Structure formats: C-alpha cells, structure tokens
Amino acid sequence: GENVExxxxxxxxxxxxxxxxxxxxxxxxxxxxxxxxxxxxxxxQLIIDIRSNVGEKKDxxxxxxxxxxxxxxxxxxxETQPEDSAVYFCAPSGGGADGLTFGKGxxxxxxx
Amino acid sequence: xxxxxxxxxxxVTETGTPVTLRCHQTENHRYMxxxxxxxxxxLRLIHYSYGVKDTDKGEVSDGYSxxxxxxxxxxxxxxxxxxxxxSVYFCAISRQHANTEAFFGQGTRLTVV
Numbered sequence: 001g002e003n004v005e006x007x008x009x010x011x012x013x014x015x016x017x018x019x020x021x022x023x024x025x026x027x028x029x030x031x032x033x034x035x036x037x038x039x040x041x042x043x044x045q046l047i048i049d050i051r052s053n054v055g056e057k058k059d060x061x062x063x064x065x066x067x068x069x070x071x072x073x074x075x076x077x078x079e080t081q082p083e084d085s086a087v088y089f090c091a092p093s094g095g096g097a098d099g100l101t102f103g104k105g106x107x108x109x110x111x112x
Numbered sequence: 113x114x115x116x117x118x119x120x121x122x123x124v125t126e127t128g129t130p131v132t133l134r135c136h137q138t139e140n141h142r143y144m145x146x147x148x149x150x151x152x153x154x155l156r157l158i159h160y161s162y163g164v165k166d167t168d169k170g171e172v173s174d175g176y177s178x179x180x181x182x183x184x185x186x187x188x189x190x191x192x193x194x195x196x197x198x199s200v201y202f203c204a205i206s207r208q209h210a211n212t213e214a215f216f217g218q219g220t221r222l223t224v225v
Contacts, residue, residue, distance in 0.1 A: 032211040043202050043216030044155070089154060093211055099145045099170060099204075100214055104154035 002027045006090055006103030013080055014111050021106045023090030024072040030094040033066055033073045038087045038105070047088075048075070077108075085110045115139050118203050118217040125224055131190040133220050135203030137183075143206045144186040145170075145214070146178060148199040155202065161186055162209075193224045 003026040013019045023033075034049035050057045050064045050073065057064050061080075066073040073092070077084055087107050091100035115138030125131050135144060146158040157170030159178040167178050175197060177189045190197055203217040
C-alpha cells in the first residue's frame with residue numbers, strides 16, 4: 001500500500017505570508033495528487049489536484065507542484081488570509097479502488 | 113455541496129452495544145467509503161464499496177462491518193462497540209475509483225463509554 005508522509009504537522013505563518021506543505025509518497029504508480037482542506041467541524045474538501053502528466057497547477061492563491069522522480073508534491077498558498085486556517089491533507093493515489101490514502105495532516109495557523 | 117448525509121451526527125453509546133451509522137447520497141456515485149479520523153492518525157479507511165453488495169476491507173476494518181443494499185445507502189456497523197472505536201467517522205463518495213475527487217459528509221462523532 002501507499003506510504004504517505006506530510007510535513008510539517010503544524011505550520012504557523014503571518015497573515016499575508018506564504019505557506020508550503022510537502023507530501024511524500026512511496027508508490028511509484030501513483031498518478032493522482034490531490035490536496036484537501038478540512039475546516040473545524042466539517043469534512044475534508046478538495047481544493048486542488050494534479051495529475052502525473054503535469055508538473056504544476058495554479059488556482060488563484062493556491063498551487064500544487066509535483067516532482068514524480070523524487071515522489072513528492074507540495075501545496076503552496078500565497079498571501080495567506082485568516083480563512084486559510086485549517087487542516088490540510090494530501091492523498092496521493094495510483095488508480096486502485098482502495099480509497100484515498102491520506103497523510104496525517106498539517107494544521108495551518110494564520111497569525112493576524 | 114455534494115448530497116451526502118450522515119446520521120446520526122453525534123452518538124454516545126455503551127461498551128458492548130451494537131451501533132450503526134448511516135451514509136446516504138443523492139449523487140448516484142458508484143464508490144462509497146467509510147473513514148475514521150483520530151488525532152495523530154489522520155483519516156484511515158475502514159471499508160469501501162464499489163457497487164451494490166460489493167464491499168471490501170480497508171486499513172482498519174477489524175470490529176466493523178458494512179452493507180450496501182442500495183446505491184444511495186452505505187451502512188457502517190460496530191457489532192460490539194469498544195472504547196477504542198471512539199472517533200469521528202466520515203463517509204465519502206466518488207464517481208469513479210480513487211483517482212477522482214472524493215466528496216465527504218459532515219461526519220459522525222461517536223463516543224463509546
């Protein structure tokens with residue numbers, strides 16, 4: 001099965017600064033790389049994803065970069081805002097119907 | 113928001129009692145999943161379903177069973193609840209297999225005393 005590690009486990013940044021969260025995985029067959037955001041009391045929600053034929057994808061203030069050779073991908077959030085405070089999960093997958101394997105999560109704290 | 117409803121949202125039960133959690137979807141998605149979320153462990157897959165009456169085990173399936181008699185409903189049963197099953201349980205659905213977006217319910221907080 002897929003081994004997923006996510007770093008850091010907690011990240012505190014000043015409002016307006018950038019945040020980067022990294023996810024490493026073990027399965028070289030993985031070809032789908034999503035990031036989920038979980039706000040307090042809610043279920044996770046997809047915020048951005050990337051497939052293995054693309055190196056980078058951007059959506060306004062968030063971006064995901066993929067390094068398949070090194071087996072890691074990262075979430076980048078620029079110009080952070082208070083509403084970015086949440087727990088973020090990566091969930092790389094390789095195509096089996098086994099369900100997503102999640103990282104343990106990164107608690108992002110935006111300091112005013 | 114995707115049409116996923118989990119019930120109940122909160123439940124307190126005693127050790128040794130059976131408990132059933134329900135996940136209901138209105139999206140007609142083929143795949144349904146049950147996860148549990150615990151501090152320090154993230155989300156771990158319990159069981160999943162790839163069609164009516166088609167289910168399989170996930171990473172942490174011991175002590176849990178599931179059933180899917182209709183496309184829209186996926187039930188998770190704890191046959192005899194234990195304190196280690198105190199957790200927040202999430203149902204998720206997806207249109208295809210794991211390589212597409214998964215939509216999550218709001219979660220069920222279960223406390224076993």
